[in-house]
Amino acid sequence: MHTDMPSPRTSSASRALEVLLVFLRLGVTSFGGPIAHLGYFRREFVERRRWLDDEAFTDLVGLCQFLPGPASSQTGFAIGLLRAGWAGGLAAWCGFTLPSVFVMLLFAAIAPDLGGPVGAGVVHGLKLVAVAVVAQAVWDMARRLCPDHRRAGIALAAVAMLSVLTTAYAQLIAIAAGAVLGLVLCRTSNVGEARAVLPHPGAFPVSRKAGIAALFAFCVLLFGLPLIGAAAQGVRVFEAFYQSGALVFGGGHVVLPLLQHATVTTGWVAPNDFLAGYGAAQAVPGPLFTFAAFLGWMMAEPPNHWSGALLATVGIFLPGLLLVLAALPWWQALRSRPAMSAALAGVNAAVVGLLAAALYSPVWTSAVRTQIDFAIACVGFFLLTRWKVAPLVVVGFCVVLGIGESLLG
Template sequence: MSAAQPVDDAASAGDVREVFLAFLRQGLTAFGGPIAHLGYFRREFVEKRGWLSEAAFADLLGLAQFLPGPASSQLGMAIGLRRAGYAGMLAAWIGFTLPAAAAMLAFAYLAPHVSQTWGEGWLHGLKIAAAAVVIQALVAMARTLAVGPIRAGMAIGAGLGVLIAHGSGSAPQVFALAAGGLFGLAWLRDEPWTPPKDAATHAVPREVSVGALAVFGLLLAALPFAATLLQSPTLGLASVFYRTGSLVFGGGHVVLPLLERDIVGRGWLDQDTFLAGYGAVQALPGPLFSFAGFVGAAQDYAPGGLLGGLVALVAIFLPSLLLILGVLPFWDRLKTYPQARGALAGVNAVVVGLLAAALWQPVLTSTVQRPTDWALVAAAWVFLAIARLPPWLVVIGFAVATGLWTRVSI
């Protein structure tokens, strides 16, 4: 085995192709959001294919949940890395992301034409469904991440602070996440923890790991300055999405408040189109972060279309790839430190507050235009949380229903 190969056997072209096709299948069929994706991955790669043990899967899942970024995509990258090396890592990401990303890029082109044909009613239906999805995610996250007076207080404080500072870009969210880590370090590090018995193999060479972490930090610090110095809208766009991918804790739904402040707050994209795209991605399989492709293609700041969409997609996922490579060799030691667990618990509590603030502004304030809209949001939530209908069905159903109702009412 060469020094730079992070798997037990050298990756072959057949291994890489196998990884790509396996994750492409997941990208085409894995509906239901990040939590559902984890279940699909376990069934496919532990039970069916036997690519890794139950213990190794649990260990890599713990790493993905510890890092910022999309947990299901990061888990897929780690599985691809173990199976077929660095090429397998890329193959897993491309296969899992490709279907939803292609659909969201197409949606950026088709949305204006659909609006001309159907009117704006279908967009309103997408926004209604998006509001219900965020409510469902907020309730689920609060039950696990904001339990107890300390975490609940941190979540409430963060939410109120971000609402008060609305219109100030992404700085309030970044400050809230940093404060959450510090408060968690002080107050939550002594909580009991049982170390898992795992059998994961972390064989990324140390020099590769350190290099990946250095590139991660360099890009995070340098991209905004490079965009300003070179007056490059494309680099500016990449900077926004790279920072978002570096700071999103708590899953794909938290991408909403961070991107909304940067994209809509700067006037790069109107709020209705932004929320419609967020609603549409709920109807697709694969990662919610593919929403970045829609925003990058539809925004007016940098070159949009296919180029803008690809820049946004690469930029928002690149931090995850670098962090997986960078942290994996240190994971066994890092997860035993109570300081690290406390900081993560604090950040996760603040994430609940950020999502609650985003639920109010912009989701509900721009979606609920009349009293009947409250009833529609409640109905969509009932379909999702009580009737447990799949999100894609609720999204499509509300978009079609409100679109038809608007045309009949005219």
């Protein structure tokens, strides 16, 4: 593995600062979603800086896509760990995440003042952006994660479940059912072929004891927070975002239905604010999960504003980072088990159905009100999928047309 590893004489503080500055630049320039983010990472850390080679990077990406959570943020965190230890992992996460957080908080602060036809047009245009972006996510994920009849059937079964179940645990039930169906139907599918495991795993400063501790912390928070959630509203808010982050399989857009259930269904955030924020998140560089900061700020009652944003941001990112720490020492054993690959294939297919159901409600039902809305959303969808136009351009297109529709209507 040809890498440009730091000199032993280089202080850990200087390496952590180096990681922070590199990821800070990526955090303000990485537009285009998680797949694009991974492309930026490869050019920066494999081709330019040689912090790891192509084989190691590819397998690290495979690990992070295997786990629930934001794959690009998890990959960046692991690269920071590799370069500068624990301080480097934290520096990588802060540099890549905080620019997007602050931009989303700025939008949250000015959103209530967006009154009049122009403000209403901006908000409506952002909601139409959400239609186009979620439709693109469903389209791309269906082609990638449901390439055969069995996985397509699992996705349709998930849609059917979510259409008839009214329980608060409907999404969790659909994901669990996907795992079971994957175990039954996908063992003979050509899914999850094992590749080379992470080269030189000892380069990551995560021992097996640390991995077990991270997994223990993940489980305690996932199952323990609901038991004490009634103690305080702040605990309930942290729990809602933590559970949303812990259940995101298959891509960042899957967090949309989870967060909608956690914040809109409970009455914490207004439906219009939710979709406007999600649309705005498409125009912001960095991870899509920073949408949580916007929601934390917009909470109808305390904790909101700065405290709500802090709880939401830490809550939604923490489970994915804990799982990376838990998995790094054990990745070889995990990937070698056919049952694990089959179950994951079923889960990934189920989340396609989960996102398809969210495309209808709340995204479509809240945004598309007229034939003009339908036309704008369709054009946005084709700009993204066929012409590969940058999401920032599509945001501008939909917002301008939304303003025009508001002024003329």
